[in-house]
Amino acid sequence: MSNPKSRFDFDGILRSTQQRIRAYIAGMGIAAYEVDDVAQDVYVEFYKNISKVPADVEPERWLKGIARNICLNYIRKNARRGRLQREAISSLLAEAEVAANTAGNAGPIHSALDNCFEKLPEKNKQLLQMKYQNDLPSETIAAKLQKTAEAIRVSLHRIRANLRECIQRSQEHAEARWR
Amino acid sequence: MTFHEDLIQRYVDDCNGLSEADLQTLFTALRDDPQLVQQLREQLELSEVLRQKLGIDAGNFPAQMELRIQDYLIGKQRREVQTDSLEQNVESEIQRQKPTPPLPPPTQSPPTQSPPTQSPPTQSPPAPTPPALPKKSPASIPTIAVDTQKGKSRRRGSFRFWLVATLLIAIVGYYGLVLRGNDATLLTATGDVTIQRGDETLQFLPAMSLRSGDQLKIGSGGYAILQYRDGTELKLHDRTEIKIGTGWGKRVVVGEGNLLATVSPQRLQPGLRIETPSATAVIIGTELLVSSRGEETRVDVSQGKVELHKNSSSESVVLEKNDYGVVNATEVYKATMKWPSNRNGLVAATVVRESQLQLASTTGSQWFYSTQSNGEARLDPNGQLTFGGGRFYAPEISEELLRACRESNALTIECTLLPAELMQQGPARIVTFSRDSHGFNFALCHEDPKLILKLQSGEELRYDLFQFADREQEIHVVVTHGNGETSCYVDSKRVFHAAAANPSDFKNWKPYEFVLGNEWSVSRSWHGSLRNVAIYNRVLTQSEIHENYQQSQ
Numbered sequence: 001m002s003n004p005k006s007r008f009d010f011d012g013i014l015r016s017t018q019q020r021i022r023a024y025i026a027g028m029g030i031a032a033y034e035v036d037d038v039a040q041d042v043y044v045e046f047y048k049n050i051s052k053v054p055a056d057v058e059p060e061r062w063l064k065g066i067a068r069n070i071c072l073n074y075i076r077k078n079a080r081r082g083r084l085q086r087e088a089i090s091s092l093l094a095e096a097e098v099a100a101n102t103a104g105n106a107g108p109i110h111s112a113l114d115n116c117f118e119k120l121p122e123k124n125k126q127l128l129q130m131k132y133q134n135d136l137p138s139e140t141i142a143a144k145l146q147k148t149a150e151a152i153r154v155s156l157h158r159i160r161a162n163l164r165e166c167i168q169r170s171q172e173h174a175e176a177r178w179r
Numbered sequence: 180m181t182f183h184e185d186l187i188q189r190y191v192d193d194c195n196g197l198s199e200a201d202l203q204t205l206f207t208a209l210r211d212d213p214q215l216v217q218q219l220r221e222q223l224e225l226s227e228v229l230r231q232k233l234g235i236d237a238g239n240f241p242a243q244m245e246l247r248i249q250d251y252l253i254g255k256q257r258r259e260v261q262t263d264s265l266e267q268n269v270e271s272e273i274q275r276q277k278p279t280p281p282l283p284p285p286t287q288s289p290p291t292q293s294p295p296t297q298s299p300p301t302q303s304p305p306a307p308t309p310p311a312l313p314k315k316s317p318a319s320i321p322t323i324a325v326d327t328q329k330g331k332s333r334r335r336g337s338f339r340f341w342l343v344a345t346l347l348i349a350i351v352g353y354y355g356l357v358l359r360g361n362d363a364t365l366l367t368a369t370g371d372v373t374i375q376r377g378d379e380t381l382q383f384l385p386a387m388s389l390r391s392g393d394q395l396k397i398g399s400g401g402y403a404i405l406q407y408r409d410g411t412e413l414k415l416h417d418r419t420e421i422k423i424g425t426g427w428g429k430r431v432v433v434g435e436g437n438l439l440a441t442v443s444p445q446r447l448q449p450g451l452r453i454e455t456p457s458a459t460a461v462i463i464g465t466e467l468l469v470s471s472r473g474e475e476t477r478v479d480v481s482q483g484k485v486e487l488h489k490n491s492s493s494e495s496v497v498l499e500k501n502d503y504g505v506v507n508a509t510e511v512y513k514a515t516m517k518w519p520s521n522r523n524g525l526v527a528a529t530v531v532r533e534s535q536l537q538l539a540s541t542t543g544s545q546w547f548y549s550t551q552s553n554g555e556a557r558l559d560p561n562g563q564l565t566f567g568g569g570r571f572y573a574p575e576i577s578e579e580l581l582r583a584c585r586e587s588n589a590l591t592i593e594c595t596l597l598p599a600e601l602m603q604q605g606p607a608r609i610v611t612f613s614r615d616s617h618g619f620n621f622a623l624c625h626e627d628p629k630l631i632l633k634l635q636s637g638e639e640l641r642y643d644l645f646q647f648a649d650r651e652q653e654i655h656v657v658v659t660h661g662n663g664e665t666s667c668y669v670d671s672k673r674v675f676h677a678a679a680a681n682p683s684d685f686k687n688w689k690p691y692e693f694v695l696g697n698e699w700s701v702s703r704s705w706h707g708s709l710r711n712v713a714i715y716n717r718v719l720t721q722s723e724i725h726e727n728y729q730q731s732q
Contacts, residue, residue, distance in 0.1 A: 010248075014241055014244055015241055018240050018241060018244070019228070019231055022227055022231065022240065023224040023225075023227045023228050023231075024224070025227075026223050026224060026226060026227030026230075027220045027221075027223045027224040027227070028223075029190070029194050029223065030194070031193065031194050031195050032226070032227065032230055035227060035230075036240060036243065039240065040243065040244060040247045043244055043247070043248075044247060044248065044251055047248055047251065048251075082197065082198070082199040082202035082203070085199065085202035085203050085205070085206050086194070086202060088206050088210075089190075089202065089205060089206050089209060092206075092209050092210065092216050093216060093219065093220050093223070095216070096213070096216040096217050096219075096220040110228065110231075110232070113228060113229075113232060114232070117232070128229060128233060129233060131229075132226075132229045132230045132232070132233035132234055133233040133234065134670075134671075134728075134729070135234070135729050135732070136732060137192075137193075137732070138192050140732060143651065143652055144652055146651070150185070150188075153185075153188040153189065153191075153192050154188065156188075156191075156192075157184075157187075157188045157191070157222065160221075160222055160225045160226065160229070161222075163225060163229075164221055164225055
């Protein structure tokens with residue numbers, strides 16, 4: 001992507017990066033309902049200094065740098081309890097992202113997700129819909145399904161892990177086709 | 180599953196939900212095991228990606244960002260106008276002082292650039308120095324004074340000419356936009372609507388233009404929709420009086436009544452100003468409900484951000500989504516009402532205030548109505564009502580409920596409930612506006628294992644809406660009726676729909692009593708728990724129902 005110098009470039013960068021930047025912010029340990037607010041702060045900061053982004057730096061990399069600082073500041077200011085621990089965990093998570101990038105895992109996962117989601121068993125899809133579409137807490141889902149909240153969290157964890165594997169396989173397959 | 184895995188899953192589920200000790204344990208585990216960090220990061224990211232894919236409003240981010248950038252640009256433009264005028268004053272002062280010797284050089288050199296509010300990314304190369312731009316901050320003023328020396332004056336003279344010319348064009352364009360922005364069109368006017376222009380009373384014509392100073396009076400049962408060039412829309416409810424304000428920008432003066440505003444982002448213009456006798460709301464781009472009652476004004480914000488100012492003092496509050504602010508003779512205050520965020524046409528909604536059950540209303544002459552209880556009917560601090568033979572009732576709201584619903588011939592009943600028994604008899608009354616078994620306007624009841632609706636709408640209607648199957652799990656119920664059609668939604672999914680032969684008609688409604696958990700004058704007690712009860716005098720849309728459902732979880 002070319003170095004952004006104008007509002008027009010900004011719109012293009014916003015549209016092409018926002019999903020990954022929001023995922024990056026969530027990956028820093030920002031709660032789901034706070035992710036979009038923090039992401040807005042990140043893009044405003046980027047917009048303000050759009051002319052300062054060096055030509056040889058990918059805008060997404062620059063955005064992630066801003067996001068990292070804003071997330072740490074956000075936790076510092078807003079964590080209701082365990083501020084120091086939250087901040088320390090976020091720092092560890094930020095390092096993990098760097099490693100993931102080096103390993104080449106930061107590819108576009110959204111299109112792969114669509115395919116993988118469709119392959120899930122119906123009851124797993126239903127569970128994800130209750131969690132992410134209806135925005136229900138695990139305790140409420142557990143009560144609906146007559147299970148414990150812990151069991152729901154374990155199920156969600158496994159489904160996400162399986163999706164992750166499926167997405168990775170899809171990406172590797174796509175890369176192999178272009179070699 | 181190990182303890183650490185459990186912590187990770189709880190952290191992914193709600194990272195704000197862990198105790199300090201749990202966070203400490205999690206941190207130690209993560210520090211000692213990089214693979215665990217990687218696993219946590221992947222789970223968090225994938226969780227967000229799933230939210231983006233499945234979440235109802237998660238796809239709106241670019242549009243939200245557009246608004247946010249516009250807000251930033253408006254703020255920046257205002258700051259620039261202020262510093263430009265300061266700079267011009269300084270230039271005039273320099274011209275006036277030209278015959279005098281040059282000013283001494285500044286004792287402190289100006290900053291080359293304002294400090295960034297956000298430090299650049301640590302892993303990125305340092306940002307190149309930005310190109311030199313004419314400084315607009317007050318800190319650059321001494322530089323202008325030094326530059327008046329010989330040798331630079333010609334170049335600066337040309338620069339000033341272009342600066343002044345650009346400023347003039349910008350100002351003319353800006354005020355042109357602002358003036359045009361105040362053109363309003365009266366799209367629709369139904370019922371008793373009077374349009375006054377000076378001494379003349381105008382006849383309504385579809386899409387007629389309104390001028391500054393025009394007054395609109397909406398009588399009982401009427402309504403009108405006003406639209407500006409930029410798409411900003413004002414819905415004027417019945418018994419409302421407004422005047423199109425004079426002066427710059429969009430201004431509306433509300434004498435009395437209710438107005439629902441959906442405001443398009445105000446790009447280069449000052450925000451829409453809605454003034455009442457006691458308060459002024461300045462809106463940049465949002466949806467809000469303004470209600471004016473004598474000396475008191477209330478603003479309910481559904482989206483965006485609004486500044487609410489008291490006209491007679493400098494007091495103000497900033498309102499955000501779900502907030503409401505009240506200005507009266509003695510104070511300005513704001514409060515948050517998380518449920519329901521849809522308050523247009525809200526006749527009554529249960530809230531807990533000062534440990535009492537009250538009914539909030541945006542259509543009534545009061546913001547809150549008191550309730551009473553008798554028999555086995557309890558309120559807990561979270562607003563949960565538990566019934567075991569008793570009732571809550573609200574004599575004060577009955578008149579407003581009758582008026583509001585008769586005028587609209589439309590109704591929505593919303594509540595979250597958990598029956599204590601699946602089989603109940605009577606039918607047992609859950610939410611009712613009635614007197615006894617024979618006299619009712621509406622009654623949401625429980626009979627056998629079914630949820631039923633009894634309603635007077637031109638004829639006596641009775642519908643079996645839903646069959647209870649579970650007394651362990653709370654359900655969110657919304658029943659709507661309008662244009663002869665009745666629908667029922669459980670947990671935001673439609674489970675029932677029926678169309679009557681005749682259109683909705685509430686003119687036969689009587690001044691009965693609004694009661695929860697029982698009938699008014701005879702015993703038809705319902706056993707169970709109830710919370711978040713709301714009555715609207717309109718049909719909520721499916722997306723509004725979903726929003727209320729989510730908020731009531």
